Amino acid sequence: MEKLILTIPLVVAYLLDLWLADPEHWPHPVRWFGNAISAGDKAFNKGKYRFITGMLLSVFLVGITFLIFFFIDRWLWENSWPVWMAFTVLFAYWGLANQSLINESSQVFKKLNQGLETGRQQLARIVGRDTKALNEQDVRIATLETMAENLSDGVIAPIFYYALLGVPGMMAFKMISTLDSMMGYRNERYEEFGKFAARLDDVANYIPARLTVLLLGLASWSGKAILYATRFGHCHKSPNAGYPEAALAGILRCRFGGPNYYGGVLIEKPFIGDGQRSITDRDFTKVARLNHLCTLVLILTVTATILWVR
Secondary structure, eight states: OHHHHHHHHHHHHHHHHHHHOOOTTSOOHHHHHHHHHHHHHHHHSOSSOHHHHHHHHHHHHHHHHHHHHHHHHHHHHHHOHHHHHHHHHHHHHHHOOHHHHHHHHHHHHHHHHHOHHHHHHHHTTTOSSOOTTOOHHHHHHHHHHHHHHHHIIIIIHHHHHHHHHHHHHHHHHHHHHHHHHHHOOOSTTTTTTTHHHHHHHHHHHHHHHHHHHHHHHHHHTOHHHHHHHHHHGGGSSSTTTHHHHHHHHHHHTOOEEOOEEETTEEEOOOEEOSOOOOOOHHHHHHHHHHHHHHHHHHHHHHHHHHHHTO
């Protein structure tokens, strides 16, 4: 019975994500995390020792997030498992982001079919690069790149840490990811202050990124996913993001990466993959299906593991 209780929240959270995605005006813990990071940034991102203060802020926020959720989780489990169930379902649902990722990416393709400028504007909601000079193919490629990267750190990684440490582990990972997204920049303000947060995110995503490659290979039944990840995964400046991107490039037989503008500055990046075929709407449909299959396979694997091993 206890094993069954442990599996239910993740399955229900997965179904809620499919049904509701992430409504824009609903509360979300990532917004709370962002507020805490912003307050810490304003208070401590100054003076000589920015690396030290940034490191201490990151360790404190990740640690306090894990501890708060750990003690709530333990107290609810010991005192009222129905309330524990509701609590775990809610935060596991908030920890997943697959349907919202697919919805946002779908909107880019839909807007692009209405006009290049509207497609660029929609893309700017989900990527960090400059979009004003991108052509139609660039917009499509950038969308699929972010789908591959965010499948890893927005879906596979949270499920992975839920499987290891429950909601406390999942929420601690979301704090790490939010720290990286807000502070992990190589610019004057964050080069030192955000360096530890960026490296911590690299460590946290190391296994999930490579697990995503395996899942993409299984979901597509394509050896190209593994082959391209082996050949091109290391080309990305991130030690992790290049692996799911390379796997998807292998599946689609296309090419990602290359130079792009960020904040008006041209950043030279190597290409990932060696195919140069045009991306179409059918490719988005295929990638969305792969994202769903990867998520489902991992949910079923985690559920089976809890039922049979724990």
